[in-house]
Amino acid sequence: MKIPFYKYQGAGNDFVLIDNRDLAIDHHNPAMIARLCDRRFGIGGDGIMFLQSKEGYDFEMVYYNADGQPSSMCGNGGRCIVAFAKFLGVIDTETEFLAVDGPHYAKISVSGDWVSLHMIDVDTVSRDADDYVINTGSPHYIQKATGLADKDVYADGYAIRNNDTYKAKGINVNFVEPMDEGYFVRTFERGVEDETYACGTGVTAVALAMAVENGKTGALTTPIKVLGGNLNIRFNYDGKVFNDIYLEGPAVQVFAGEVEI
Numbered sequence: 604m605k606i607p608f609y610k611y612q613g614a615g616n617d618f619v620l621i622d623n624r625d626l627a628i629d630h631h632n633p634a635m636i637a638r639l640c641d642r643r644f645g646i647g648g649d650g651i652m653f654l655q656s657k658e659g660y661d662f663e664m665v666y667y668n669a670d671g672q673p674s675s676m677c678g679n680g681g682r683c684i685v686a687f688a689k690f691l692g693v694i695d696t697e698t699e700f701l702a703v704d705g706p707h708y709a710k711i712s713v714s715g716d717w718v719s720l721h722m723i724d725v726d727t728v729s730r731d732a733d734d735y736v737i738n739t740g741s742p743h744y745i746q747k748a749t750g751l752a753d754k755d756v757y758a759d760g761y762a763i764r765n766n767d768t769y770k771a772k773g774i775n776v777n778f779v780e781p782m783d784e785g786y787f788v789r790t791f792e793r794g795v796e797d798e799t800y801a802c803g804t805g806v807t808a809v810a811l812a813m814a815v816e817n818g819k820t821g822a823l824t825t826p827i828k829v830l831g832g833n834l835n836i837r838f839n840y841d842g843k844v845f846n847d848i849y850l851e852g853p854a855v856q857v858f859a860g861e862v863e864i
């Protein structure tokens with residue numbers, strides 16, 4: 604059967620988007636999902652999302668990683684599906700939708716290509732030696748780096764993601780270096796098993812870790828440059844809990860088509 608699809612990217616983190624409000628597509632099919640995300644044999648993407656109806660919400664976000672497996676929250680995916688919902692006429696400029704980690708509020712620009720996404724509160728910051736481990740909807744490892752532009756992020760990220768501590772459940776690995784008023788971040792993503800051009804829950808975790816690292820509290824804003832563009836994270840931190848966390852950045856439709864499933 605042939606189905607329509609849309610391709611979106613948020614700071615270079617790219618996704619296949621499918622309108623499944625009529626539940627015509629049975630997406631519990633890892634081989635099909637992995638084939639659609641394959642960059643040579645499919646459409647190509649770091650993940651795929653199905654927009655579905657959900658009582659009490661504007662819509663539900665059903666997310667799969669490129670490996671075909673359902674996973675935890677995708678921040679850039681969340682921003683892209685909000686842009687998709689606006690494109691479909693499901694929402695106007697504000698929304699409350701349901702994702703795997705719970706309800707999310709988001710606001711989208713009138714032009715439809717800039718999304719500010721409310722993320723879950725965070726009350727736990729763990730350490731692994733000098734590094735940080737934080738769950739912002741997905742699990743993240745954060746390590747400071749120097750010379751990040753030239754770092755072998757695949758090799759170093761792969762080694763941490765597959766060490767004895769993290770191998771079974773997996774973890775996303777973020778390397779961070781100060782830059783201008785904010786930071787430069789590169790991420791090795793679980794479920795893609797490679798470096799991606801951006802990771803929304805990842806840069807959010809980095810911003811929180813750097814607040815702890817630098818002893819900063821209050822209303823904070825952290826601009827972050829990634830391989831695919833620029834993202835911004837706003838939040839409040841009282842020294843114990845991070846709340847009112849917003850992940851902000853571009854969410855753009857790249858092309859549309861039909862694909863055989």
Ligand SMILES: N[C@@H](CCC[C@H](N)C(=O)O)C(=O)O
Nearest residue numbers: 674677678679741802803804
């Ligand atoms: N790219 C995402 C994260 C997607 C989930 C991740 N690969 C995982 O399985 O933990 C983002 O923008 O947050």
